[in-house]
Amino acid sequence: MKHVFENHDLSTAECGQLVDITDDVVGAVERSDVKNGMALVYSPHTTCAIVINERERGFFEDFNDFLEQIVPKEGPYYRHDDLSIRTEGLEDDPHDIPNGHSHVRAALLASSSQAIPIVDGDLLLGRYQKVFFCELDRARERKVFIQVLGD
Amino acid sequence: MKHVFENHDLSTAECGQLVDITDDVVGAVERSDVKNGMALVYSPHTTCAIVINERERGFFEDFNDFLEQIVPKEGPYYRHDDLSIRTEGLEDDPHDIPNGHSHVRAALLASSSQAIPIVDGDLLLGRYQKVFFCELDRARERKVFIQVLGD
C-alpha cells in the first residue's frame, strides 16, 4: 500500500472563514501516484472543521449567519470561558480569549476530517464540491493534514 | 489491497427524503470479496448528506421537522439565492430554483460520507443502523459512490 502524508500550514483571517484547500488535496493525490484509494483530510484542532460544499460567497455568508444564530459568539454564558469553574483537572487549554462558542460549533459540525475516494487516479469530488478548512475560532495559525492511502 | 468502486444512480422524490441504501452497500461489500477493510459511502453533491440512523418513519419526520425549524426553506433571506450579489467570480452553480437552505443544511450535517468497518467479511453496521442518502434539495437525479477497500 502506498502512503503519502503532507502537512499544510495556513493562516486564517477570521472566525467563520472557509479556506479552499481543494488544490492542496488534489496536488497531494497527484504526488502520491495512488490510483485507487482514499484521501483523508484532517484538522488536528478542536475549534475547526473540514467541510465539503460549494465555493460560493452567498453560501459562505449564509452558513456563518446560521452558526452565529444558533451558537452566538456574544451573549450566552459559556462555561468553557469561565476560568473560575475550571477546577477539575480536565482542562488542558488555558486561554484568555473566550472561545466557548468555537468549541460548541466544532462539536456540532463534528467533522475533524473528510474522506474522499480516489479511483483510477482521480479524486472523486463532484462538479461543485470544494474542500474547505473551516475556522471556527479567531484568526490563527493552523495545520491541515492530508493523507493519501491506496495502491 | 483489493479495491471495488461502484456508482449507484438514484432519483430522489423530495427535500428531506432519506433513501435507504443499506442493501447497495452490503451488496458492494459482498461483491468485493474484501474480508477486512472498510466501506466508504460518498455523496458527490453539495446539497446532500450520508447519514446512518434507524429506519423508522417517525424519526424521518422528526428529523425533517427539526431541519425545517432551524434552517427554514421559506422566510429567511439566503444570499446564495440572491443572484444580484453573485459578483465575485466564486459561484459555479448558476441556478434559478432557490436552494440556499439546502447548502446550509448540508454544511451543518457536514457528512459527504460515512465510513463503516468490514471485519471477517461482514459490514459492521449495528442492529438498528441503516445507511441513508439524504436529499436536502428538491427531487433530483443523484449519484452515490460506494468504495470498498481492504484485503
Add this chain to the structure above:
Amino acid sequence: MKHVFENHDLSTAECGQLVDITDDVVGAVERSDVKNGMALVYSPHTTCAIVINERERGFFEDFNDFLEQIVPKEGPYYRHDDLSIRTEGLEDDPHDIPNGHSHVRAALLASSSQAIPIVDGDLLLGRYQKVFFCELDRARERKVFIQVLGD
C-alpha cells in the same frame, strides 16, 4: 495490509455524557504495529456519536446545554415516540422509553465514526484533541469499534 479490530464495551451514565476513549484508540494503534494508515473509531448505535474535541468540563456542559436547547428532550412532540403511528412496518426498535430527541441529535451530529491518520506509528491527534464516545440516549451498555488499517 495490517488490520486490527477491537470492540470496547462501555457503560454510559447519562444522556450527553462524553466518554473519553482516547487511550483505547492509542492502545489499539500501538497493539496493531501499523506505522502508516488510519484508525477508524465507529459507534454501531443509532443514538450515539463519535466526537473529537477538548477534554474540558465547561465545554462538556456548554455542548449539552446547546443540544438541549435546539433538540429538547421534553416538550416537543416526537413522532418516533408515538407508538400509535408506527404502523408502516419500518420500525425495528420497539421501545417504551421515549428517545425521539436522541435520534434527532444523532442525525444532526451525523458522526457514527471518526477517522484519524497514523503516521510513523503515531496517531496524529492534535495537542488538545481527545476522542469521545458521546451518549445521546440514557444510561446504556454500549460498544465502540476501533479498527486500525495500514502497513
